[in-house]
Amino acid sequence: MTGHDPVRRDSDEGLIRRILSGDEAALGVLYDRYSGRVYSVAKRILQDDGAAEEILQDIFHQLWRNAAAFDSARGALGSWLLVMARNRSIDRLRRRAPGAAEEITPTLHTSGPDLESAAAANELADRVREALRALPEAQREAMELAYFEGLTQSEIAKRTGDPLGTVKTRLRTALASLKAELGD
Amino acid sequence: MNAHPQFVEDFELYALGVLDGDDKAQFETHLAGCAECRAKLASARSSLTRLALAAPASTPPPGARERVLESFRASGPKPREAAPHASARRPFGSPAWAWAAAAACVILLVAAVWLANTNLRLSKRLAELELSHQQLETSNLELKATVARAQTVLDILSGPQTTQVALSPSSAPSVPHGKAFYNREKGVLFYTANLHPLSSDHTYELWLIPTVGNPVDIGIFNTDTQGNGQVIVTSLPQGLTAKAFAVTVEVAGGVPAPKGPIVLVGPVS
Numbered sequence: 001m002t003g004h005d006p007v008r009r010d011s012d013e014g015l016i017r018r019i020l021s022g023d024e025a026a027l028g029v030l031y032d033r034y035s036g037r038v039y040s041v042a043k044r045i046l047q048d049d050g051a052a053e054e055i056l057q058d059i060f061h062q063l064w065r066n067a068a069a070f071d072s073a074r075g076a077l078g079s080w081l082l083v084m085a086r087n088r089s090i091d092r093l094r095r096r097a098p099g100a101a102e103e104i105t106p107t108l109h110t111s112g113p114d115l116e117s118a119a120a121a122n123e124l125a126d127r128v129r130e131a132l133r134a135l136p137e138a139q140r141e142a143m144e145l146a147y148f149e150g151l152t153q154s155e156i157a158k159r160t161g162d163p164l165g166t167v168k169t170r171l172r173t174a175l176a177s178l179k180a181e182l183g184d
Numbered sequence: 185m186n187a188h189p190q191f192v193e194d195f196e197l198y199a200l201g202v203l204d205g206d207d208k209a210q211f212e213t214h215l216a217g218c219a220e221c222r223a224k225l226a227s228a229r230s231s232l233t234r235l236a237l238a239a240p241a242s243t244p245p246p247g248a249r250e251r252v253l254e255s256f257r258a259s260g261p262k263p264r265e266a267a268p269h270a271s272a273r274r275p276f277g278s279p280a281w282a283w284a285a286a287a288a289c290v291i292l293l294v295a296a297v298w299l300a301n302t303n304l305r306l307s308k309r310l311a312e313l314e315l316s317h318q319q320l321e322t323s324n325l326e327l328k329a330t331v332a333r334a335q336t337v338l339d340i341l342s343g344p345q346t347t348q349v350a351l352s353p354s355s356a357p358s359v360p361h362g363k364a365f366y367n368r369e370k371g372v373l374f375y376t377a378n379l380h381p382l383s384s385d386h387t388y389e390l391w392l393i394p395t396v397g398n399p400v401d402i403g404i405f406n407t408d409t410q411g412n413g414q415v416i417v418t419s420l421p422q423g424l425t426a427k428a429f430a431v432t433v434e435v436a437g438g439v440p441a442p443k444g445p446i447v448l449v450g451p452v453s
Binding site: 024027028031032035036037039040041043044045049052053056057060061064065079082083085086113115121124125128129132143146147148150151152153154155156168171172175176178179182184 | 193196197200201202203204205207227229230231232233234235236237238239240241242243244245248249251252253255256257310
């Protein structure tokens with residue numbers, strides 16, 4: 001999406017512009033494009049259909065409310081929705097848990113992979129899953145506790161019963177492996 | 185504490201939210217003062233977004249689309265569209281209960297429009313607050329770094345383990361000297377070296393000599409065995425502009441006006 005190309009009406013950028021002009025149908029198109037991935041993240045974290053749907057609804061409300069502030073030059077919309085879904089879900093999960101450490105604040109200008117094309121997004125999703133599967137089990141567990149449960153390194157150590165230093169090394173090694181497998 | 189994080193994984197660990205305790209505090213302190221590392225963090229956040237795709241594919245429950253979009257319409261930007269229906273039915277010739285029902289409908293619709301407007305206003309306010317929160321977090325990090333730097337300066341200047349090192353031509357004799365950093369609004373940092381240590385019944389006294397009026401006492405101090413001393417003044421009398429600073433020897437506890445010998449003096453350039 002460069003500044004010189006005409007914006008397609010059904011591109012993320014075009015749909016955001018339509019939302020800004022009050023076109024409700026545009027939100028429906030974005031819903032169809034991203035609701036599955038947003039819902040999947042919320043469901044994975046919260047393990048509850050109703051709670052995941054509430055997050056889904058919340059995220060699309062956020063999109064509606066923040067459409068004017070969304071800057072497509074600085075972030076891919078799909079990535080922003082996924083980051084919001086993850087942060088909101090973990091926020092909710094941790095509020096439930098006794099002793100939740102802190103609230104995680106969503107960031108509006110998230111950048112990340114362009115997920116506008118379903119085919120490209122599916123291909124990337126397959127690669128990410130495969131890269132995670134290829135990790136040693138302890139590393140994969142640490143990564144999933146961090147990403148999908150929002151635990152800190154100390155909390156992971158407490159949960160798994162491993163020394164903190166071991167957990168740090170596992171996370172660090174896992175991130176390096178993922179980077180080597182998936183690139184920057 | 186001020187060193188750049190060594191590995192790219194450090195940024196991802198922070199972005200992932202796993203750092204805690206000292207690890208997190210040290211990272212944030214550095215991050216607050218380092219634009220280069222903030223850029224690296226943004227890149228790390230971007231890379232981590234891919235992990236969300238690893239969530240097993242789930243399909244929203246049937247009807248979720250309608251519920252989401254319906255709730256969106258209810259709080260959408262055009263709530264006033266609901267208003268014209270309020271008077272759609274003509275009430276002439278209707279029974280009394282129909283009048284009451286129509287009135288109730290009007291009240292309900294007015295309430296609905298008011299609630300929708302309020303909801304929209306609150307939603308926008310929430311979005312603004314979220315953006316403000318984000319900006320405050322950045323400001324907070326920068327403030328922490330500023331405070332940390334200021335604290336380091338103060339620690340060095342006032343720390344008991346701090347050693348003053350005077351550099352001069354190797355042949356020069358050690359003579360008493362002092363240096364004052366003067367900021368009319370903020371205060372004075374003064375330190376001195378090679379003063380003669382005083383007996384316990386005397387003290388050194390630092391004076392601000394204003395452009396108009398008598399010298400003003402701004403602090404007393406004693407030296408260590410090497411003759412080093414310091415005064416940190418964080419607030420000065422208002423309306424005074426210094427034309428010079430001076431140090432005198434006075435009786436212990438200081439005096440309101442200088443009486444003893446002047447051992448150091450320097451004009452404000």
